[in-house]
Amino acid sequence: MDSELPVEMYFFPFVGGGHQIPMIDTARVFSAHGAKSTILSTTLSNALRFRNCIHRDQTLHRLITIHVLDLPNDAAKSTTSMSAAPFTDTSAFQQPLKHFLSQHPPDCVVIDIFHRWASEVIDSLGIPRIVFNGNGFFSRCVRQNVGRFGPHEKVGSDSDPFVVPGLPDRVELTMSQLPIFARKKSGGADKIGQLEDKSFGIVVNSFYELESKYVDYFKNDLKKKAWGIGPVSLCNGDEADKSERGQAASVDEEKLKWCLNWLESKEPNSVVYISFGSLVRLSYKQLIEIGHGLENSTVCFVWVIGKVFVSENESYEDEENWLVGFEKRMREIGRGVVLRGWAPQILMLEHKSVGGFVSHCGWNSTLESVCAGVPMVTWPLSAEQFSNEKLITDLLGIGVQVGSREWASWNMERKEVIGREKVEAAVRRVVGGGDEAVEMRKRASDLLEKAKRAVEEGGSSYEEVDALISELKSLKQN
Numbered sequence: 007m008d009s010e011l012p013v014e015m016y017f018f019p020f021v022g023g024g025h026q027i028p029m030i031d032t033a034r035v036f037s038a039h040g041a042k043s044t045i046l047s048t049t050l051s052n053a054l055r056f057r058n059c060i061h062r063d064q065t066l067h068r069l070i071t072i073h074v075l076d077l078p079n080d081a082a083k084s085t086t087s088m089s090a091a092p093f094t095d096t097s098a099f100q101q102p103l104k105h106f107l108s109q110h111p112p113d114c115v116v117i118d119i120f121h122r123w124a125s126e127v128i129d130s131l132g133i134p135r136i137v138f139n140g141n142g143f144f145s146r147c148v149r150q151n152v153g154r155f156g157p158h159e160k161v162g163s164d165s166d167p168f169v170v171p172g173l174p175d176r177v178e179l180t181m182s183q184l185p186i187f188a189r190k191k192s193g194g195a196d197k198i199g200q201l202e203d204k205s206f207g208i209v210v211n212s213f214y215e216l217e218s219k220y221v222d223y224f225k226n227d228l229k230k231k232a233w234g235i236g237p238v239s240l241c242n243g244d245e246a247d248k249s250e251r252g253q254a255a256s257v258d259e260e261k262l263k264w265c266l267n268w269l270e271s272k273e274p275n276s277v278v279y280i281s282f283g284s285l286v287r288l289s290y291k292q293l294i295e296i297g298h299g300l301e302n303s304t305v306c307f308v309w310v311i312g313k314v315f316v317s318e319n320e321s322y323e324d325e326e327n328w329l330v331g332f333e334k335r336m337r338e339i340g341r342g343v344v345l346r347g348w349a350p351q352i353l354m355l356e357h358k359s360v361g362g363f364v365s366h367c368g369w370n371s372t373l374e375s376v377c378a379g380v381p382m383v384t385w386p387l388s389a390e391q392f393s394n395e396k397l398i399t400d401l402l403g404i405g406v407q408v409g410s411r412e413w414a415s416w417n418m419e420r421k422e423v424i425g426r427e428k429v430e431a432a433v434r435r436v437v438g439g440g441d442e443a444v445e446m447r448k449r450a451s452d453l454l455e456k457a458k459r460a461v462e463e464g465g466s467s468y469e470e471v472d473a474l475i476s477e478l479k480s481l482k483q484n
């Protein structure tokens with residue numbers, strides 16, 4: 007077997023949001039299992055963001071490399087913007103990709119679902135196409151059955167709950183928690199679904215033990231061909247991998263260093279970490295409520311503030327001054343740190359002092375919390391995050407809801423503002439040391455052990471990675 011050529015896999019991540027980060031990890035996982043992984047990047051500047059960890063893998067003699075596609079300038083730029091996805095006219099990219107793939111045909115291409123345009127090219131060359139869309143099994147099943155059965159069409163108002171039919175558990179949602187595009191009348195597969203159905207299969211960043219009923223439901227009832235290969239973030243064993251991973255904004259290195267030192271001085275599980283992912287923009291009004299909620303909770307915190315939602319022609323001087331004053335006050339009394347822009351999330355969550363995570367329930371953040379054994383305060387905002395919240399709180403029992411009810415796109419102004427009392431109460435429940443928190447932490451630690459076992463030799467995800475490689479190998483031989 008060893009004398010055989012390795013299976014050659016191309017990975018084509020979408021740059022925006024939490025799409026690229028897990029896809030890079032996925033390429034690394036497959037190369038660790040002996041495949042030859044090539045990551046296709048649309049721009050050099052983007053490739054530079056993950057080059058270091060790939061170099062480190064190469065020094066371990068893994069077969070992994072980066073290829074920057076030769077795209078026209080404008081086309082390359084528009085593939086890096088989340089606001090362009092997935093609607094851009096991408097005909098300008100198709101020719102260069104086709105040229106590259108026909109010169110260097112791999113055994114399969116794993117594409118992000120937002121690169122829909124690439125599907126046509128890959129399919130026309132007869133190359134097996136595997137889809138990655140960044141979600142877990144549970145939310146996929148919810149989405150599928152809402153689309154199939156249309157339970158939301160029968161409710162009286164946006165806030166009336168409905169049960170999602172057909173699922174192994176009773177799952178309730180409201181219309182206001184559904185993505186806008188999922189609220190239309192049911193009937194017919196959506197474009198994304200069609201592309202998946204015509205693909206060779208779907209790789210899912212999850213593991214069997216986390217959502218087993220839904221892995222089975224997805225594969226057996228919904229008849230989807232899928233491999234659960236995660237949590238792929240666990241491939242970041244190295245400290246350097248963890249601190250550099252996915253960095254998308256500038257970081258105040260001095261403050262970060264101070265923050266990590268400060269964490270060292272705190273009791274185990276006494277600090278709450280707050281971050282809403284790489285995309286979402288909260289309003290100043292919401293940020294100020296969070297600030298008051300944290301202050302009133304008396305819990306220590308690390309709060310990462312990413313982009314802020316601002317309306318044109320409005321001045322936010324008072325609000326910004328409040329935040330600056332809050333930050334100074336909290337740091338002086340040793341209560342908390344505010345980081346602007348970006349923080350190395352895995353490093354933060356894995357720190358022994360961090361005992362809770364206030365999160366928007368992005369799937370990567372959810373898995374990273376599981377992989378750190380840290381319970382969550384769930385604050386879904388967009389995408390499939392409201393489904394993820396149900397999994398975290400109702401099914402897995404590793405989080406409490408802050409009470410978010412309104413789905414809005416990551417770049418839209420949201421009407422709902424969660425008040426300081428709700429923030430304070432939820433944070434206390436998770437990091438306050440009560441029995442509920444202890445129970446949640448126990449369940450989270452148990453899942454952490456299962457996650458680690460899943461990616462070890464003989465584990466469920468480990469076997470799935472090998473199964474996909476074997477399938478591609480036999481395809482190649484035939």
Ligand code: UDP
Binds near residue numbers: 251283374
């Ligand atoms: N992330 C990070 N530091 C930050 C913000 C985000 O490392 O300050 C990473 C986080 O670890 C996760 C990804 O960015 O891997 C965010 O993905 P997720 O699916 O949670 O949310 P999205 O950004 O897609 O809304």
